[in-house]
Amino acid sequence: MPFERPAIIRPPSEWRSYYLPLTSGCSNNTCTFCNYYGVKLRIREISEVKKEIDALALYARQSICLPDIPRVAYAVARTWDGEKVFLQDGDALVYPFLELKEALEYLNEKFPHLERVGIYATAQDVLRRSVDELRSLRELKLGIAYMGVESGDDEVLRKVRKGVNYHQMVEAGRKLKEAGITSSVTVILGLAGVEGREKHAIETAKILSAIDPDYGGALTLTLVPGTPLYEEYRRGEFHPISPFKSLEELKMIIENSNFTDCFFSSMHASNYLSIRGRLPYDKESMIRELEAILARKDPSLLRPEFLRGL
Numbered sequence: 001m002p003f004e005r006p007a008i009i010r011p012p013s014e015w016r017s018y019y020l021p022l023t024s025g026c027s028n029n030t031c032t033f034c035n036y037y038g039v040k041l042r043i044r045e046i047s048e049v050k051k052e053i054d055a056l057a058l059y060a061r062q063s064i065c066l067p068d069i070p071r072v073a074y075a076v077a078r079t080w081d082g083e084k085v086f087l088q089d090g091d092a093l094v095y096p097f098l099e100l101k102e103a104l105e106y107l108n109e110k111f112p113h114l115e116r117v118g119i120y121a122t123a124q125d126v127l128r129r130s131v132d133e134l135r136s137l138r139e140l141k142l143g144i145a146y147m148g149v150e151s152g153d154d155e156v157l158r159k160v161r162k163g164v165n166y167h168q169m170v171e172a173g174r175k176l177k178e179a180g181i182t183s184s185v186t187v188i189l190g191l192a193g194v195e196g197r198e199k200h201a202i203e204t205a206k207i208l209s210a211i212d213p214d215y216g217g218a219l220t221l222t223l224v225p226g227t228p229l230y231e232e233y234r235r236g237e238f239h240p241i242s243p244f245k246s247l248e249e250l251k252m253i254i255e256n257s258n259f260t261d262c263f264f265s266s267m268h269a270s271n272y273l274s275i276r277g278r279l280p281y282d283k284e285s286m287i288r289e290l291e292a293i294l295a296r297k298d299p300s301l302l303r304p305e306f307l308r309g310l
């Protein structure tokens with residue numbers, strides 16, 4: 001089956017990157033809340049990847065568009081900062097290791113001034129690689145890996161079929177660190193529903209502290225039609241938390257976190273409130289900000305539901 005270019009789903013910080021697909025879908029397509037649920041992983045031929053890199057180089061130097069390169073590639077190239085490349089898709093680190101190295105080598109050859117390559121990675125992908133292998137990717141400018149941790153509560157991880165547990169995720173974070181790859185991890189407010197929310201928040205603060213990433217991000221659960229979690233909700237088996245309860249979870253995570261130096265934010269479009277700061281330095285001010293909002297409970301202070309994104 002021919003490779004189909006995936007839709008652009010990327011971390012907020014990659015907004016000026018060039019999005020280069022290596023895969024589409026996700027190798028761990030079992031997470032019950034995710035829009036990749038059940039989406040089959042496809043691996044793109046390395047020859048196709050290199051062809052697109054060639055086309056990008058031609059466009060960057062001479063503004064020439066080739067007829068057999070998708071228009072979307074040129075649309076992305078037009079706003080590209082020329083510094084960062086983001087490898088798509090849901091967990092591009094699953095791409096066969098030697099081919100991944102080949103793609104990075106080729107990118108470096110064609111764009112010697114490239115600053116950083118970013119990638120989504122599952123903990124499973126990271127655990128599959130040795131620290132030396134990860135280090136060799138780092139030497140080829142793979143500078144940041146985005147990993148969805150979602151929760152530190154093993155019961156929640158099992159329920160949402162994440163496929164890894166607390167300890168495996170901490171181990172994956174440790175490996176990235178040892179390899180010198182910047183880690184950016186995300187967690188999901190509301191993933192345990194009403195009943196499990198307190199334990200979810202406490203355990204999530206614990207796993208974030210244990211991983212001690214460079215960047216931490218909170219997302220808020222959005223129920224996606226067609227996913228098993230959405231069906232659980234429709235059957236009345238999953239009880240979502242309210243927007244203000246999501247802020248209580250966020251506050252609990254910040255209060256109980258213990259980072260060395262982490263830029264922590266809730267800037268993602270799924271959140272009801274955007275806050276950010278460097279932890280531990282801004283812990284008190286971030287907590288105060290949340291407390292002020294929670295004391296007023298004024299819905300007009302929150303992002304309206306229709307403006308929330310995935």
Ligand code: SF4
Nearest residue numbers: 026028029031034090
């Ligand atoms: S591993 Fe990540 S991208 Fe893949 S299905 Fe789970 S949450 Fe979605």
